[in-house]
Amino acid sequence: MSRRILIVDDEPAIADMLAYALRTEGYAPDCVSLGGDALTALRGNADYALVILDVGLPDLSGFDVCRALRRESDVPVIFLTARSDEVDRIVGLELGADDYVPKPFSPREVASRVRAILRRARPQAALTPTAAGDGGDGPFRHDADGARIAFHGVWLSLTRYEYRLLATLLERPGRVQSRAQLMAAVWHDAEDSLERTVDAHIKTLRAKLRAVSETDDPIETHRGLGYSLRAGG
Template sequence: MNHKILLVDDEKDIVDLIEEVLRRDGFQNIERAYTGADAVELCKTFDPDVIVLDIMLPDLDGIEVCKKIRGFSFCSILFLSSKNDDIDKILGLSSGGDDYITKPFSPREVVFRIKAQLRRQQYQASIHTPETETVAASSLFLDRESCRILKSGKELSLTGREFLLLAYLMENADKILSKERLYEHVWGEYSSICDNTIMVHIRHIREKIEDIPSSPRQLVTIKGLGYKLKKRVD
């Protein structure tokens, strides 16, 4: 397999174990880092498809590493953590992570999750792009060609998932979209973490597009049904 995998953990035994199982499964293009700083720099040159990232690192924690990587890469990031609290999972996902595995874990589970991320990437790449390259909704403007979304002429700073989610909402403005539909389109499949994942991303998008995020007027919740992005705001 030509997919590039970056393993980041300060425990060499864990990296060795995951790499061994990955190679048995056909993955050959694998790099490793033992500190957060090294992970960020290696990500710039290696350009991985998936990063397996431990949250507890000796220099930068994984959350901070993820935020730095999201400044230049849309690759899938799978967190490893010894913590099993929902708050920690939400923090990981809200920083730009795509999945979360709690230690102790089965190496086969890690491989399964990596393959799931790669399937999602293939799913997204196969989605037909409409002929129209621009979409407008109220003060928001989507330029598909440059992968930018602007609000009142100013480019929004979005993570990869935030961009995909907001772009899909804009393309379906004034339609009610269920959480399941949003997750299936942006992540490629539905899973049990859907509710928390969608809620976190919607909250962060509102912080960037709404004048008063706690009282949204454009990206609204339709109770029991999902979310709707209004094409026009009164």
């Protein structure tokens, strides 16, 4: 059975080109032109494997759609945008997008990115810690089989990349890992991604940890070097 992809774009020519490229790759694309329709479709169908989302929609911005979607789902999202501003790209990644494609683009390139994202969508076993942070001797509890992490007894609601990032830090408490090392460990096939993506996800991780414990900030920033998890919790 073909994996379903939702295309959200108000330009019929672009939506049709993307749909054709995806069908030739064996996917089953659906198209809508409004952000509100996209949220309705996604809430009514849990089978969508990925969303291709234009930032400039007539009713809601793509950022607003992604923000609402992330409260309910971790479905992968690729942003399409006519703007190439790095700030916009960082905002999209902070909201939980998996990729960001500026217009004009090749539909085949987008289909290739869809294939790459779906290939790496499941958490990688290589990123699960075997000892550190895995027991009851610190603030973290890591359920590697369930791909979830608890902080002070509270299970965190993490996106796939937040989970992989925190799991990678948990592997070696006290060890400083550079942004490049974290990019290589967490964002596979991410040669086009920005190292600032790490900073964006560290920011959202810290916010979720503070929501559990306002006084405990276990992630340390090492200026010019990278990040580490404080040894000993």
